[in-house]
Amino acid sequence: MKDESQPALPVNSQNGNHPETIPSVAVSARALPDNLAVKCPNCRELLVGKDWEKNNHVCPRCGHHFRLSAEQRIELLLDEGTFEELAADLIPTDPLEFVSRSQSYRAKLEDEQAKSGLKESVVAGTGKIEGLPLALAIMDFRFIGGSMGSVAGEKITRAIEKGLEDHIPVLIVSASGGARMQEGLLSLMQMAKISAALARLSEAGVPYISLLTDPTTGGVMASFASLGDVILAEPGALIGFSGPRVVEQFMHQRLPKDTNTSEFVLAHGMIDAIVHRRMLRATLAKLLRLYHNAGRSAVIG
């Protein structure tokens, strides 16, 4: 953790740990060999890889929701074969010619691309859930902690614009430590850009569903992630503006155990529901149906 790989992400949370397993496999989208085991970071149970996969990467013992890649998320949520990617050709640059103390931003990008098989931290596109169409953007925490730079901002904006054009609901699945430092203020401004696009969507009466997954913090939480007509969260996710570390360090406050979790934001009135991964597709389908059946058919689909 001593390099530049982490965005504004709080550590030391009960959910902030990667599972202890063969690193490059456990966080990738590729299937696990039959005989591999994964240790649950929450209850320490040793999980058989195949079972763990079948259980949607949820610990069957304690319900801990492991992080998913964008590809896994698409597989979990969308009708098979309906995903069509948008803006797949966008690639990050180094607009600030960021002078780093260690690895250069360009080198870092190449590294992360090779490691994750992704070009950036967001995958955008369209798809269907139980036959109902939607536009979506999914953040992938594997790529520099799901941090938001220009490309992530542009891809999410394009997904929103697609929803606006086709008058289909928009889903954004957040998983991010916030803004990407290496793109400086350009990165912060992506929050404004996406929020402005959402304002247009909202004015046009097109629904926006925000799904918060582990972790959703910083500028992402302080912009589009908090703007859903409906906001859902997976159980036990780290969700908040500042990470617990920041709060404890800068404000000299000790935090109750469940601070900045899904359960915390639900209790404080910030989200609509916590949905177990098992029920996620069905819940999204229900929401799409409800929006689809609105009186004056605001939504065509």
Place this chain on the structure above:
Amino acid sequence: MKDESQPALPVNSQNGNHPETIPSVAVSARALPDNLAVKCPNCRELLVGKDWEKNNHVCPRCGHHFRLSAEQRIELLLDEGTFEELAADLIPTDPLEFVSRSQSYRAKLEDEQAKSGLKESVVAGTGKIEGLPLALAIMDFRFIGGSMGSVAGEKITRAIEKGLEDHIPVLIVSASGGARMQEGLLSLMQMAKISAALARLSEAGVPYISLLTDPTTGGVMASFASLGDVILAEPGALIGFSGPRVVEQFMHQRLPKDTNTSEFVLAHGMIDAIVHRRMLRATLAKLLRLYHNAGRSAVIG
């Protein structure tokens, strides 16, 4: 206090007491004889009647703001001779044929009219402050505790409609214990009626200034009194939804000393400013000027 004369007004507050003086004189608009004295209910100081009047009925020792009649309020705030009354012909009836355990509602109305020289608890009209025109409605606590019945609701609504028609700012000076029980649900519905009129005013871009005076509680506080573009309060006024007595009785809570005062609602972000009666006219004039000088002249005056 054992008759039907009081509306939903909390008692036992530090501000809820009438000054100890010759009752029918101290609460009337007529000038006091030179040699009369008034006792401040807050600091117990004996005030010379004439001085007290010149000081706008504010205790020079502790700053306690005595209640004003509608007539006194008009004199305090408006340019001399500019007040023109609206809807002066409206008089209350007894729509429920209210069956009372003691005095009938009709008899009570007659009594109160005779005692106060008012026909109802609200005086509405138009006037000018430093030459700038406004529509206004002023509640008079002397008339059944400033309680809101159909006539009060109608007069306030007409003042708002006058502001809407002439595109001039509206000022409502509240002083009320809330709804009038003897008109039942008709009384509650006045809150909805006035608020609906204010919604139209707001949509039309005409400013509404709400001035809270001692006491403003119950349905009045929970409707138009809280809807000002700007909300001002006189110092030390009792302001709140429930009176302290209700809270302590029903919720078994002990209340800090300044609960439900002007200072309390300012601290909790519910109003813009506490304005000493000495500065009230100047502050209103400033607000009218600021609205008057808005860019695209939303307000003609």
Place this chain on the structure above:
Amino acid sequence: MAYDLEFERPLAELDKRIQGLQRKGDRLKADERAQLRSLEQQLEERTRQIYGNLTRWQRVQVARHRDRPYTNDYIKLICDDYFEMRGDRRYGDDRAIQGGMASIDGKTVFILGHQKGRDLKEKTECSFGLTHPEGCRKALRMMREAERFHMPVITFIDTQGASPGLEDEQRGISQAIAENLEVMPRLHTPILSIVIGEGGSGGALAFGVADRILMLENAIYMVASPEAAASILWRDSAFASHAAEAMRITAPDLLELGLIEQIIPEPVGGAHRNHLEMAETLKAAILENLAELERLPMDVLLEKRYQRYRNIGAFATEPVKAGSGSNR
């Protein structure tokens, strides 16, 4: 379900005798069987008779009956799909107000209302249906969502009033109620309010600025609870029954006063005797009213809603002395 209200004593006695006979089951003789049938007929007749002639104070008791269906009961019985929306996005999730997007006969609406809670645990969680500022704000959020997506709003009113605690004052219960009163008249979607139990004061009104207000047959709606009114008027809440009579708080009263549009009949013996039947009647009334409201163009709907409130009030005029003022 016992007959446990005071005025139900004759029914309770009949019911006791019926249950005595029913307990015999197959051992029932022919004359006993006839007697049972007769008693059952008597019970229904007496119920009909008693419930057809309730005093206002008795209606208060029916409206507050602990087995009376609550908002969530109706949502379960009426909706074919439901997604609860929670939180005011500012401070908390007030369980005294619950609701969300729901499907009624395949059509999406927003439905929300007071939830009193049935057992002590739920009652505590729901603050007995006394809304906090967060409840008003949550409802407002839902109403804005409804407007955005052209979904009608249905509100169920069932509360003694807004919560009068210190914390409610601190977080602006007055302001929260007032904001609803300002937004609802201009909400660009149909609003239908139904008083299902008690409608009390500002805590009810904040959810009841609507195109139409319906009341269940035994529901009540009042400027203040009878106890509070008695306390205000006569400094003694023991005169609550007197206040209930004087304030004209029942559905027929308010229909006569022109303050509500329709009375929805309850099953014999009150809504609490038959939740399912009550829900079906209610559902039919909702669908019928919504269909009528949705036929209106938006500007007509809003103008009618405005006039509905603008015209409320009873007053007279008298000649004004010359020079003392101008009239409208």
Place this chain on the structure above:
Amino acid sequence: MAYDLEFERPLAELDKRIQGLQRKGDRLKADERAQLRSLEQQLEERTRQIYGNLTRWQRVQVARHRDRPYTNDYIKLICDDYFEMRGDRRYGDDRAIQGGMASIDGKTVFILGHQKGRDLKEKTECSFGLTHPEGCRKALRMMREAERFHMPVITFIDTQGASPGLEDEQRGISQAIAENLEVMPRLHTPILSIVIGEGGSGGALAFGVADRILMLENAIYMVASPEAAASILWRDSAFASHAAEAMRITAPDLLELGLIEQIIPEPVGGAHRNHLEMAETLKAAILENLAELERLPMDVLLEKRYQRYRNIGAFATEPVKAGSGSNR
């Protein structure tokens, strides 16, 4: 006013010598008088030279200078009339954000911004300019008022960021910032933002979605404070100066990147050397920009504001492998 920043040491020395001579007053000899004039000239030249070549990290120090004018200083110096509006009408009155209706050259505007506080008492009261959720919501309320009455909105940005306390999380600091970001792009009145000191992260952005963003010459604007960025990037806030350089946080940087519209020059030696001169320059810039913005029809203004943000971002494209996706 002392020269107390590290890079001002040469100035401090000159200043000390000047003051030594000045203390002599009338007793000053002819050659000393000449020396004094020369030293004063030198001081101004050196100041000009040093302040003309500040590193980014030095600018951070100037932007944070304890004598730098704050929002309330500008309001006092710029406005001919002012009514402070307080409270979010929901929970509290956040003193970290202050503002209200004001008159500038006879024209009414809404003006609001971060107030850091000068002495410890005020700093504490203002939470050092770190906005709480209430501050965002108070600002939003003012902006809606401004829209209603067709008054332009002027925001002054001067904060290290939003307040990161537990209570801020509980009351939804994220939600509060996000709501401003959603409302400001569609606010039907001109918005002009000026970074007067530090612009830090979401706590700045929530007040900075505008038609134009101006920056004072020595102001900084950044995605995270240099300390926080260093901590995130290199796990050590001691590298703050390095982060400041790398992130390109100064007015000239951001003008070059196209993220701001204009740089407002500061008096020689920084805004803190001459509040009045700074305020006059600022006022002129405000009036000029507002006049230009107000000439635009509302739909043009809003479209331009939207495109201003829509076009932010630096990226490249590369050919996509066949079949792996579609492009926009």
